[in-house]
Amino acid sequence: MDANGLRFWQLADAAAWPDLRHVVFGGACTALRLASERSLQPALAAADAFTVAQAALENVPRAIDALGCVASWDAASSSVLVHSVLPDDAVLTTLPVAPTDLCVSADGVLLAALPDGVRMIDLRRRWAPVTTGLTGFVPWRLAARPGGGAWVLERASGRVAILRGRPMRAQAPTRDMYHPQ
Structure with missing residues (x-):
């Protein structure tokens, strides 16, 4: 008996576990663990796995804003489509070439990585879309920074740049923008 007056048993060998349908018993270390219940795909050869991984890197990632709206690239229409709670997708903008990444920054700006720079599209329509480059x-690839802007990665060299700031407003706020009649 143990200190509480209860009986105890040591379950340390395979005989203590007659039904091993959902568990695996390791005899050498007397460990019991849950068995994997999923069926895995067979492993690819290294060359095939590299080819599949490179193809996956060519996909344009989607971007999600603070309201849960999803922006994705539509190659057929050469445009960025937005899917929200509305029944139909909306065309946000068209781009001359396919972007390599989409990202929504913390200050509500959709960023699209293009070969000539980063296209900045303000989701609040404070300014017209603008492309900035170095x-x-x-x-x-793009990654949103917590205070606004983004980190920008160059694929060939692995260099990282920081995108900061915004263009000036297209229109100054007026009184009726904040106090509608």
Whole structure:
């Protein structure tokens, strides 16, 4: 008996576990663990796995804003589509070339990585879309920064740039923008 006056048993060998349908018993270390219940795909050869991984990197990632709306690239229409709670998708903007990444920054700006720079599209319509770039730098992936802007990764060299700031407003706020009649 133990200190509480209860009986105890040591379950340390395979005989203590007659039904091993959902568990695996390791005899050498007397460990019991849950068995995997899923069926896995057979492993690919290294060359095939590399090819599949490279193909996955060519997909344009989706971007999700603070309200849960999803922006994705539609190659057929060469545009960025937005899916929200509304029944139909809306075209946000068209782009001359396919982006390599989409990202929504913390300050509500959709960023699209293009070969010539980063296209900034304000989701609140404070300014017209603008493309900003850095000479000799080809954006590939984007990651939103907590205070606004983004980190921009170049694929060929692995360099990282920081995108900061915003363009000036297209229109100054007026009184009726904040106090509608």
